[in-house]
C-alpha cells in the first residue's frame with residue numbers, strides 16, 4: 001500500500017468512527033428496557049434530535065425504522081420489534097411537542113402536562129438571571145432542584161431548536 005493510500009484509509013476510518021454530536025438530545029429518551037438498543041442503533045448518522053422531535057403511531061414508527069434500514073441502519077431482524085415498541089411508547093402522536101426553554105413564553109411552558117404555573121414562573125425567573133441554558137443540567141442547577149424532582153418536569157424541555 002502506498003503511503004497516500006494508507007493516509008486516505010486512516011482518514012476514512014476516522015470519519016466513520018465520528019458520531020454526530022449528541023447536544024443533549026439523548027437526555028430526552030425516556031428510561032426503558034430497550035433505550036440502549038435504540039441509542040446504539042439510531043445515533044450513528046444523525047443525533048437523536050430527529051427521533052425525540054418525532055410523534056408517530058406504531059405503524060408509522062415501523063415504517064420509519066424500515067426506512068432507516070433502507071438508508072443503512074445496521075439492525076438485526078429481531079431488534080426491529082423492540083425498537084418500534086420503545087419508540088411508539090416513548091413518542092406517540094398525542095405526546096406534546098418539545099418546548100424550547102430558552103425561547104418559550106409562560107403560556108408555552110404551562111401547556112406541558114409536567115409544568116405547573118409556579119414551576120413555569122421559576123423557570124422564566126431563572127432564565128432571566130442565568131439563561132440561556134446550554135443543557136438540562138444547567139437549568140437544573142439554576143433551579144436548585146434535586147435530580148428526581150427535576151426529571152419529573154424536564155421530560156419535554158429542549159435547549160435548542
Ligand code: HEC
Pocket residue numbers: 038041042043044045046050051054064065068071072073074083087
Ligand atoms: C445509516 C444512517 C442512519 C441510521 C443508522 C439511522 N438513520 Fe434516521 N435518518 C437518516 C437520514 C439520512 C435521515 C434524513 C432523511 C430525510 O429526512 O430526508 C434520517 C431521518 C430520520 C428521521 C426524521 C424523518 C422521519 O421519518 O420522521 C427520524 C425520525 C429518524 N431518522 C429516526 C431514526 C431511528 C429511529 C433510527 C434507529 C432505528 C435511525 N433513524 C437510524 C439516516 C439514518
